[in-house]
Amino acid sequence: MLKNRITYGIVLVVLILLINLYEDSITYMALYVVLVLPILSFALAALSRRQFTVEESISQDNVIKGEVVQYIVKVTNNSFLPHTSVRVRFKASSSAVTADFDDRYFSIWPYRYHELVFNVSAKYRGNYEIGVANIMLYDFLGLFRFEQKHDHAFILMVRPRVMDITTLHLSKADSGMENVKNFMAEEDYAVISDLRKYQPTDGYKKIHWKASAKKNELVSKNYQNTRRNSVVVLLDNSLAEIDKKDDDTAMAMEDLIMEAYVSTLSYCSRLMFTCSLYYMGDEQNEGAIGGFDYLYTIASRISFVEHGHFDAYLMTYSKMQADADNVLIFSQEITDGLFATAQTLSLFGNNVMVFYFKDLQDHEHEKIARLAELGIVAIDFRRLFT
Numbered sequence: 451m452l453k454n455r456i457t458y459g460i461v462l463v464v465l466i467l468l469i470n471l472y473e474d475s476i477t478y479m480a481l482y483v484v485l486v487l488p489i490l491s492f493a494l495a496a497l498s499r500r501q502f503t504v505e506e507s508i509s510q511d512n513v514i515k516g517e518v519v520q521y522i523v524k525v526t527n528n529s530f531l532p533h534t535s536v537r538v539r540f541k542a543s544s545s546a547v548t549a550d551f552d553d554r555y556f557s558i559w560p561y562r563y564h565e566l567v568f569n570v571s572a573k574y575r576g577n578y579e580i581g582v583a584n585i586m587l588y589d590f591l592g593l594f595r596f597e598q599k600h601d602h603a604f605i606l607m608v609r610p611r612v613m614d615i616t617t618l619h620l621s622k623a624d625s626g627m628e629n630v631k632n633f634m635a636e637e638d639y640a641v642i643s644d645l646r647k648y649q650p651t652d653g654y655k656k657i658h659w660k661a662s663a664k665k666n667e668l669v670s671k672n673y674q675n676t677r678r679n680s681v682v683v684l685l686d687n688s689l690a691e692i693d694k695k696d697d698d699t700a701m702a703m704e705d706l707i708m709e710a711y712v713s714t715l716s717y718c719s720r721l722m723f724t725c726s727l728y729y730m731g732d733e734q735n736e737g738a739i740g741g742f743d744y745l746y747t748i749a750s751r752i753s754f755v756e757h758g759h760f761d762a763y764l765m766t767y768s769k770m771q772a773d774a775d776n777v778l779i780f781s782q783e784i785t786d787g788l789f790a791t792a793q794t795l796s797l798f799g800n801n802v803m804v805f806y807f808k809d810l811q812d813h814e815h816e817k818i819a820r821l822a823e824l825g826i827v828a829i830d831f832r833r834l835f836t
Contacts, residue, residue: 454592458488488593494531495589499596501529502558504585512607515705518571519606521549521580525556526563533558534590538566541583546573546701547606574705575610575750579603609750610708612716619827620723620776621801622679645669649739681718681776682737684767685711685729686760687752691782691808703782704754707807710831711780712749714805716742723776728767730757761787768794776801783808784817784828792826805831 465481502525509520521540527533538554550569558564572578581603587596645661648668661669685707692700718725719742727738727745729752738748757763760781768791777800781788784806796802804826818828 451588451592451595458484458591458593488589488591491589491591492594495587495594495596498527498529498531498533499587499598501531502527502533502587504582504600506582506602506604508580508604508606511604512609513572514609515572515575515611515709518569521568521570521604523566523568523582524563525558525566525585527558527560530560532560533587535588535592536564537586537588539583539586540568541581541603542570543579544572544576544701545698546576547571547578547580548573570606572606572608574701575608575708576701576704578606578608580606607750609746610705610712612746613709613713615710615713615717618714618717618778618803619801620679620681620718620721622775645671647737679722679775680724680726681778682726682728683711683715683718683778684764684780685752686763686779686781687729687731687754688757688760688782689754690760692754703807706832707780707782708749708752710805712746714778714780715745715749718776719745730760730763731755759787761785761791764788764791767791768798776803778803778805780805780831782806789817789821792821793824796824796826802826804828807832 462481462484465477465484469477469481505524505526507522509522511519513519523538525536525538534557536556536558538556540549540552540554542549548571554566554568556564556566570580582600584600585598587598588594645658646669648657648662648670652670656670658669658671687707692703695703715725715727724739725742725745727748731753732738738745764779765787777795779788779792779802781804784804788804792802792804804821806828807830821828
């Protein structure tokens with residue numbers, strides 16, 4: 451637009467000089483035309499700018515990291531005047547989202563439409579807002595522009611990838627050879643061992659209706675001889691270390707933690723271990739148990755916000771004295787509190803593994819060595835994937 455204005459100014463100056471050198475009706479007519487054209491151009495653009503509509507769609511709003519989605523914008527000209535120059539600008543709520551083009555320029559004939567396709571992808575998992583920042587219309591001389599702001603947007607949910615990981619040394623339930631060989635055996639419905647909160651994967655046969663009526667919530671029955679190989683996975687989704695990073699580094703750290711988290715769940719599920727999901731700020735799905743698809747859906751929605759200290763959360767869990775064969779702790783750093791809780795859980799007879807994300811200092815290497823002496827494996831999960 452600046453070039454057009456400079457060009458127009460030069461033409462106007464040349465015509466004025468030409469009139470001084472050669473005063474004639476032709477030169478005056480040329481000057482009047484040059485003076486009137488911007489007014490006409492402005493009027494036509496102002497008239498037609500309210501005569502177009504915008505429709506948007508997205509090919510899918512729930513993808514795995516690395517997948518490309520198509521964000522489609524359809525601009526329709528409903529007037530008898532052409533839109534000679536239109537610009538659509540793509541916007542995203544985060545630098546983690548990239549599109550093949552930021553700006554698109556095009557023209558639309560009367561009563562026609564123009565369709566734009568932006569190929570969009572995200573570098574990290576998370577929820578991102580994508581849409582059109584604004585739509586700019588230019589007059590046919592390119593001297594004026596009219597901006598139409600656009601508030602509508604889509605939420606793109608990007609889920610973490612599931613990666614192949616190295617072998618984890620998980621312990622199996624020590625409940626007899628028959629149960630070890632076939633830990634998916636049928637349950638003995640004759641004897642109820644205890645009651646617990648209902649899980650979406652429980653059938654109606656497991657619901658204890660009297661206890662549910664008393665507690666005003668669904669309660670399930672655990673039957674005798676139903677113990678399976680189990681894994682409890684605890685996640686530090688606090689802002690302990692993440693809050694100290696710049697935005698891009700923080701998103702990359704969250705992304706890596708969640709990839710390790712869901713990849714571990716996938717690994718355990720493939721081995722037919724019963725997995726329980728624990729993370730901070732989870733009142734509704736505390737200790738969720740189920741198949742991998744169900745747990746992956748829950749894990750994909752986990753957010754990293756201020757939840758307090760993970761050490762306190764771990765200590766609360768350890769006081770529950772849950773009956774689990776394997777306890778996998780995903781922590782951003784190895785603190786004294788984590789060290790003490792891991793030791794306590796190990797003393798309860800659990801096979802404890804600690805996954806951390808941090809370049810360790812010298813004193814932290816000492817903690818790793820002390821954990822190893824207690825039979826607790828500590829793994830830098832940045833090196834977990836094959």
